[in-house]
Ligand SMILES: Nc1ncnc2c1ncn2[C@@H]1O[C@H](COP(=O)(O)OP(=O)(O)O)[C@@H](O)[C@H]1O
């Protein structure tokens with residue numbers, strides 16, 4: 001079924017009152033089609049996390065319409081899986097229990113054998129074999145985010161919302177995690193909204209990239225990524241990739257100078 | 266295992282050094298004769314009391330009183346702590362009141378308790394429950410209130426109901442802090458117990474010390490002090506063991 005999965009329509013929000021008032025999103029509109037992987041790219045502090053938090057249902061816009069699966073978003077829902085910027089896997093549970101958590105809730109209750117099968121599948125998909133019984137504190141940052149992604153997939157959401165999940169990782173782990181996520185989603189085919197401030201990451205993972213301006217934030221442009229799917233490490237060196245990267249890096253740089261030259265933050 | 270043994274040896278060393286110093290002071294005659302008994306005199310007094318005068322009953326009574334005080338006080342503090350952490354208006358309303366009662370030393374209430382409840386077991390236990398409740402409730406609710414919102418959000422985005430959030434996220438996250446609250450209550454209860462028994466009890470370690478002091482049995486006064494210290498230490502260590510197991514998942518590894 002093709003169609004629009006997520007729609008942001010003229011979203012506005014600001015924080016604070018009086019002279020402390022800070023306008024953050026100043027009429028942001030874009031949409032994500034069914035089965036699409038879309039990255040949202042923008043300078044730090046422009047409101048990317050705010051957008052995702054709204055889509056997840058934890059925050060209401062001051063004005064504008066936010067529709068997922070044809071329904072206005074009114075709160076969090078098991079149909080929208082979220083992977084957070086901070087490590088949000090439950091520290092007191094093993095890897096296995098973390099991934100199974102959603103499936104043991106009343107909202108998605110499955111039989112024991114279904115849960116086991118599902119958990120096994122995502123452990124395999126995210127390369128977590130051998131770590132089933134490890135506690136989060138024993139895992140590296142990259143491994144923790146793999147668990148978080150596996151946990152989000154496990155409840156079978158119709159869209160996946162990811163907020164800079166690899167933001168805290170070192171460059172090498174980051175590249176590897178991008179490839180792992182890409183391969184996983186090639187199998188899973190979930191509609192995804194992926195927040196990042198890395199041009200490279202946005203291009204590698206996405207069908208389309210939504211570029212935001214600095215605050216007060218609007219959509220600067222939306223670009224199609226002309227690099228064929230599925231992507232591999234070699235895709236990064238293809239001429240289309242490099243050309244688009246040059247363009248987006250230029251855009252990001254101009255926005256940073258613009259912000260720095262503008263009003264003090 | 267050998268590291269554990271090493272640690273045990275070091276802490277025994279501390280006690281040994283303390284005993285040596287004690288002997289030195291006792292034998293040097295710093296105090297007039299009869300005022301500072303030697304450790305072995307205290308030990309033989311204790312042995313004799315255990316054998317002939319039922320000292321074990323006093324130890325058991327005191328330990329039992331503390332256990333009941335901590336158990337009931339913390340059992341009450343737990344739901345109250347959760348309510349305060351969960352509902353902001355309740356917290357705003359009762360926080361100052363709780364701070365007031367917590368700042369009030371339980372011992373100061375003993376005369377009042379005697380007026381209303383007499384000097385029976387009921388009176389002693391009420392004081393201990395009071396002490397345990399007010400010393401742990403703040404620790405417990407502050408711990409629960411500090412629950413990281415991110416875990417709540419993660420669970421809600423997977424479809425957790427309010428009840429599931431509470432039982433499967435808030436409670437497990439709170440366990441370490443609840444145990445800290447219990448530990449604080451344990452310390453406060455021992456301090457309060459002795460005072461409560463000094464004033465109004467026939468048996469128990471506090472009462473034993475009081476009696477011994479009345480008959481100038483300085484060895485037994487010291488013996489009582491040692492037993493109180495030992496009992497409190499053993500209970501604290503046992504709880505520390507439980508905590509170590511219960512908080513294995515925490516990042517910060519305590520000493
Ligand atoms: N709950 C909030 N209260 C006040 N200010 C907020 C809140 N959430 C976000 N902001 C502000 O909104 C701006 C955008 O934040 P965020 O969405 O986290 O940016 P990004 O994820 O793009 O780095 C920041 O300046 C931040 O300080």
Ligand SMILES: [Mg+2]
Pocket residue numbers: 048049050085163164
């Ligand atoms: Mg952010």
